[in-house]
Amino acid sequence: MNVRIEWVYKTPKGTEAIFHSEEMPAAKAVLLAEDLERTGRTKKLVFVDRFDSTWTVKEMKGYLKGIETEPHNITVYFDGGFSPATSNSGLGCVIYYEQSGKSYRLRRNAPSAELASNNEAEYAALYLSLQELELLGVHHLPIRFIGDSKVVINQMGGDWPAMEADLARWADRIDQKLEKLGIQPEYELVPRRENAEADQLATQALNGIDIAGVIEMTAKP
Known part of the structure; x- marks a missing residue:
């Protein structure tokens, strides 16, 4: 599954902006999302698939774990x-x-x-x-x-x-x-x-x- 990442970035002074990535494999997106969250300035991060369904990091990790042994x-x-x-x-x-x-x-x-x-x-x-x-x-x-x-x-x-x-x-x-x-x-x-x-x-x-x-x-x- 390919998804894009969407998140809100907040500066130390409170200014916010919405960003989104290009489409990428879900496993790669999870790795990048975790790194973004470690900055402490990322809010409301979700994954969006090609059908415009949204997934949280927890949901996407669960999905990837569930399909590991399936095609x-x-x-x-x-x-x-x-x-x-x-x-x-x-x-x-x-x-x-x-x-x-x-x-x-x-x-x-x-x-x-x-x-x-x-x-x-x-x-x-x-x-x-x-x-x-x-x-x-x-x-x-x-x-x-x-x-x-x-x-x-x-x-x-x-x-x-x-x-x-x-x-x-x-x-x-x-x-x-x-x-x-x-x-x-x-x-x-x-x-x-x-x-x-x-x-x-x-x-x-x-x-x-x-x-x-x-x-x-x-x-x-």
């Missing part, structure tokens, strides 16, 4: 492909996360013969990623979902309406899963070249190549 700091890449020639689809997702002080990458793909368009395949790939998150035991966390589908990102982000019945059903299904898991989604649109890993997994699924596995990462993406 957290999660970023999801997803992609779907559809072949008009065969009416088959390939779905792919890549999940980067941290757990117990280590970083991991999960890759998963799946074929499908039940979809009718590339947009449906993109939605199905997003749903596949949610199924994998559920299997990981992920719950009640903010998560970034990154894809190259303007339709899915803009519809799920609320910028575009889902006019087609098939896509609206997928959107509803995904929203229900998000609510069940307590996930706060943040959707990000990227160029296809920045979604190459998930795209490759979707293509491999179309070609009958199954990929499923988790590896420990030596460096974050």
